[in-house]
Amino acid sequence: MKKKTKKLTYIILAVFLVSMIVMTIVSRIMNESHIPIVETQTPRSASLVLDAIGRGVIRLATGLDTKVQDGLFEKDTYYVEGYFFDKEYVENTLEGSKIQLSIDGKKVEGTLVTKTYNYREDTIDVVISLPQEKDYVAGNEIEFVLENTKVKYPCCIAKDLIYEEDGTYYVYLLKERESILGNVTIAVKTQIHIIAQNKNAAAISEEFGKETEIIAKGVKLEDGIKVRKKEW
Amino acid sequence: MKKLINLCMMFLVLLIFAPIFITIIHSFMGMSELELNIGGILSSSQKPVAISLLPSYPTLKNYKELLLYSEAFYQMFWNSAFQSILTILGQVIVAAPAAFVIAKYQFRGKRLLFWIYLIVMLMPFQILMVSEYLILKNLSIINTHWAIILPGIFGTYPVFILTKVFMNISDDVMEAARLDGANSLTLLCKIVLPIGKGGIIAVMILDFLECINNIETPLVFLKDKALLPLSLFFPQVSIYNAGAVFAASVVIMLPTVLVFIIGDEYLETGFQAFQIKG
Numbered sequence: 001m002k003k004k005t006k007k008l009t010y011i012i013l014a015v016f017l018v019s020m021i022v023m024t025i026v027s028r029i030m031n032e033s034h035i036p037i038v039e040t041q042t043p044r045s046a047s048l049v050l051d052a053i054g055r056g057v058i059r060l061a062t063g064l065d066t067k068v069q070d071g072l073f074e075k076d077t078y079y080v081e082g083y084f085f086d087k088e089y090v091e092n093t094l095e096g097s098k099i100q101l102s103i104d105g106k107k108v109e110g111t112l113v114t115k116t117y118n119y120r121e122d123t124i125d126v127v128i129s130l131p132q133e134k135d136y137v138a139g140n141e142i143e144f145v146l147e148n149t150k151v152k153y154p155c156c157i158a159k160d161l162i163y164e165e166d167g168t169y170y171v172y173l174l175k176e177r178e179s180i181l182g183n184v185t186i187a188v189k190t191q192i193h194i195i196a197q198n199k200n201a202a203a204i205s206e207e208f209g210k211e212t213e214i215i216a217k218g219v220k221l222e223d224g225i226k227v228r229k230k231e232w
Numbered sequence: 233m234k235k236l237i238n239l240c241m242m243f244l245v246l247l248i249f250a251p252i253f254i255t256i257i258h259s260f261m262g263m264s265e266l267e268l269n270i271g272g273i274l275s276s277s278q279k280p281v282a283i284s285l286l287p288s289y290p291t292l293k294n295y296k297e298l299l300l301y302s303e304a305f306y307q308m309f310w311n312s313a314f315q316s317i318l319t320i321l322g323q324v325i326v327a328a329p330a331a332f333v334i335a336k337y338q339f340r341g342k343r344l345l346f347w348i349y350l351i352v353m354l355m356p357f358q359i360l361m362v363s364e365y366l367i368l369k370n371l372s373i374i375n376t377h378w379a380i381i382l383p384g385i386f387g388t389y390p391v392f393i394l395t396k397v398f399m400n401i402s403d404d405v406m407e408a409a410r411l412d413g414a415n416s417l418t419l420l421c422k423i424v425l426p427i428g429k430g431g432i433i434a435v436m437i438l439d440f441l442e443c444i445n446n447i448e449t450p451l452v453f454l455k456d457k458a459l460l461p462l463s464l465f466f467p468q469v470s471i472y473n474a475g476a477v478f479a480a481s482v483v484i485m486l487p488t489v490l491v492f493i494i495g496d497e498y499l500e501t502g503f504q505a506f507q508i509k510g
Contacts, residue, residue, distance in 0.1 A: 027300055
């Protein structure tokens with residue numbers, strides 16, 4: 001082979017090696033500047049303040065009514081017989097608590113008289129007394145709300161952390177993964193199932209440990225991208 | 233007739249270059265085009281595989297992704313470089329004296345020793361894997377660069393090749409040097425190594441290729457991903473990084489080709505060593 005070609009080959013090889021050194025440094029700088037810095041929150045067991053919704057029917061107490069015979073109501077008084085599906089919502093509610101009822105679009109405040117667990121339907125059956133100055137229509141179906149009931153859940157997270165996509169909910173968890181560059185922290189898209197929620201927080205069925213870190217919104221995230229946790 | 237043979241030969245040459253051609257072409261394709269062409273191989277879909285002669289929308293995106301954002305590529309490249317350089321240097325330091333002794337000294341069991349070298353050289357890695365693993369574990373160097381370098385240094389085929397190279401060195405030259413008072417070390421350094429330079433460089437080039445292509449040893453002896461060589465960058469191919477993998481293949485092809493261009497005449501010398509003396 002000609003000496004010139006060989007010399008050129010040596011030069012190309014040297015240039016290749018030098019550019020590999022330079023590019024190693026450049027790629028490190030580029031990667032460092034592209035890694036989003038994220039804040040995280042941890043899930044915790046908490047009591048959520050929720051509104052329990054129930055359904056029932058307005059009844060007019062007659063002389064034959066057991067509730068009159070038991071001395072719960074006087075004859076010819078209106079009351080509501082109904083149920084709550086979410087039994088854990090009303091578990092800690094004491095008899096005598098106030099309940100907001102919606103009757104013909106008007107708000108009425110009733111009082112919880114009895115609550116019993118219905119094993120067959122898996123509901124909490126309730127009897128609510130009504131203020132007697134109103135005119136009611138016996139047999140009308142109504143909805144009522146037990147406001148500000150506290151329910152304890154093992155895993156609650158702030159609603160700000162939750163993303164929604166086509167009706168499914170997910171969060172980004174901060175996880176450490178072994179990679180070619182050593183241990184790196186990445187964002188892992190994880191589906192969650194909301195079992196209860198209020199304005200600020202949601203209880204989820206997933207059992208995340210206390211050490212789980214959920215990435216807060218504010219940076220554009222994708223499943224598997226490298227992130228760096230904000231140091232305080 | 234001659235033209236027909238030439239055409240056939242040309243076709244065969246093109247066939248040999250087809251994988252390289254495909255790699256280069258695919259390195260300039262975008263993800264959607266790659267998915268269209270080779271999506272059937274890389275995903276569970278049953279799409280047919282298509283080979284395009286030219287990319288429909290040529291792009292340098294794969295090279296940009298690889299060279300600017302793929303830190304792992306550089307990490308693995310330098311791992312490969314470190315492991316290869318130390319292995320090659322170590323092999324020459326160990327193999328040259330061993331080959332010199334086998335080629336130029338007479339001692340009992342020499343033939344047996346050479347046969348043992350030959351037998352170990354012909355053994356596939358899978359046979360020696362467990363015993364090598366146990367030795368390296370006892371030396372506490374599993375999951376370090378040395379788990380790749382040490383077995384490489386004590387590889388047998390450089391001894392085999394260099395023995396053949398040194399056998400071709402005239403005994404008269406050796407005798408003349410001995411008469412001038414040269415000891416074994418002087419003979420090795422001043423006579424054998426300079427004369428056998430071509431063979432040694434040929435061994436280094438072949439070693440370089442073996443180190444660059446080494447897959448089994450790192451897979452078995454390295455657990456820490458941060459130590460993996462570049463040869464294991466390529467098996468991590470999926471439809472999402474196929475473009476970058478093709479680009480990496482092209483980039484890494486460059487030093488291999490350059491080393492071959494530099495060392496082609498030495499490779500010829502090395503292969504000449506196998507010729508039977510008349």
